[in-house]
Amino acid sequence: MQPGGTNRQVDRGRRVGVDKTDIKQAGLKVTLPRVKILEILEASGKGEGPRHLRAEDVYRRLLERGEEIGLATVYRVLTQFVEAGLVCRHNFEGGQSVFELDRGAHHDHLVCMKCGQVVEFMDEAIESRQEAIAAEHGFTLEDHTLVIHGFCPSCQAPG
Amino acid sequence: MQPGGTNRQVDRGRRVGVDKTDIKQAGLKVTLPRVKILEILEASGKGEGPRHLRAEDVYRRLLERGEEIGLATVYRVLTQFVEAGLVCRHNFEGGQSVFELDRGAHHDHLVCMKCGQVVEFMDEAIESRQEAIAAEHGFTLEDHTLVIHGFCPSCQAPG
DNA sequence: CAAAAAGATGCAAAAGCTTCCCATTTTATT
DNA sequence: AATAAAATGGGAAGCTTTTGCATCTTTTTG
Ligand SMILES: [Mn+2]
Ligand SMILES: [Mn+2]
Ligand SMILES: [Zn+2]
Ligand SMILES: [Zn+2]
Numbered sequence: 001m002q003p004g005g006t007n008r009q010v011d012r013g014r015r016v017g018v019d020k021t022d023i024k025q026a027g028l029k030v031t032l033p034r035v036k037i038l039e040i041l042e043a044s045g046k047g048e049g050p051r052h053l054r055a056e057d058v059y060r061r062l063l064e065r066g067e068e069i070g071l072a073t074v075y076r077v078l079t080q081f082v083e084a085g086l087v088c089r090h091n092f093e094g095g096q097s098v099f100e101l102d103r104g105a106h107h108d109h110l111v112c113m114k115c116g117q118v119v120e121f122m123d124e125a126i127e128s129r130q131e132a133i134a135a136e137h138g139f140t141l142e143d144h145t146l147v148i149h150g151f152c153p154s155c156q157a158p159g
Numbered sequence: 160m161q162p163g164g165t166n167r168q169v170d171r172g173r174r175v176g177v178d179k180t181d182i183k184q185a186g187l188k189v190t191l192p193r194v195k196i197l198e199i200l201e202a203s204g205k206g207e208g209p210r211h212l213r214a215e216d217v218y219r220r221l222l223e224r225g226e227e228i229g230l231a232t233v234y235r236v237l238t239q240f241v242e243a244g245l246v247c248r249h250n251f252e253g254g255q256s257v258f259e260l261d262r263g264a265h266h267d268h269l270v271c272m273k274c275g276q277v278v279e280f281m282d283e284a285i286e287s288r289q290e291a292i293a294a295e296h297g298f299t300l301e302d303h304t305l306v307i308h309g310f311c312p313s314c315q316a317p318g
Numbered sequence: 319c320a321a322a323a324a325g326a327t328g329c330a331a332a333a334g335c336t337t338c339c340c341a342t343t344t345t346a347t348t
Numbered sequence: 349a350a351t352a353a354a355a356t357g358g359g360a361a362g363c364t365t366t367t368g369c370a371t372c373t374t375t376t377t378g
Binding site for chain 2: 324325326327328329330335336
């Protein structure tokens, strides 16, 4: 329907933001819950608290903003956004998934075992070694999960 | 009580097997469930099916062998073994933990997204880059999780 | 070796997270 | 505006894992 075709929000393959257009492009109707959830994710990690949120966290923030959206809807929508490639899901630990907006650039995580702080990183050497390892074993590499667990600077104090 | 002191099962820091002694050394009583669970884990990956088992798998194998051990006990014992360093727990995916006997040498995993096959590997380059990354961010490195997801050779067929 | 103490087990109930069901509401299409 | 299609909310249900507790085993004591 639109001429030219490429998404305004995408710049040379790197997504720089999301909006209702992305919801529509995913074949989903533009509903209030979807828009609000996207807003929560977009605000996270930009002064609006941590970037990586559990479904429960998203739900709580919606309530704080006065939105009456069901928890089931939050789960459904987050899953749809993951399927649409708008959101990434990670399983850091403890059986709960965490979600973050997909910015298009892959990265891995460093998680503090005490306070839960999350630091993102990306290491070419690690990435390419993984390619090599998958190839050595005849596997195609579709994806990977790398989480480094340790103690952040503030959690290493003697106490 | 034993003279000399070092565990017979350990050879220069690399564990080569486990037995009742290890249960005792962990400060746990040597009970039938614990011995049987250890046997299941020891047999796994040596012709006795896959090496990495979910609690449910361990439980099922116990039933097959005619042992009437409760699932709650399987969970409790596996957790105790992990705490004692006899067993490793991994969260490959799907909310279920998998367990394997700890052989003392660290390794990571390649998991087939179709058939679930697991291949183990260990890459010094990746290990040392992780040390560097943790250090760069002021984190102590306590542990890490690396799982490469892809399709194994048999699951790449055109069909 | 028997008795006492300490610890472990099994079952069922409960938890914690996530998904499913379905009547009702909202969005998109005609 | 009417119709068709899709989404929502709330609660029930599902799954994996943990917990409570009476009973049974293992270990320690005498
Ligand atoms: Mn991230
Ligand atoms: Mn392994
Ligand atoms: Zn910390
Ligand atoms: Zn496969």
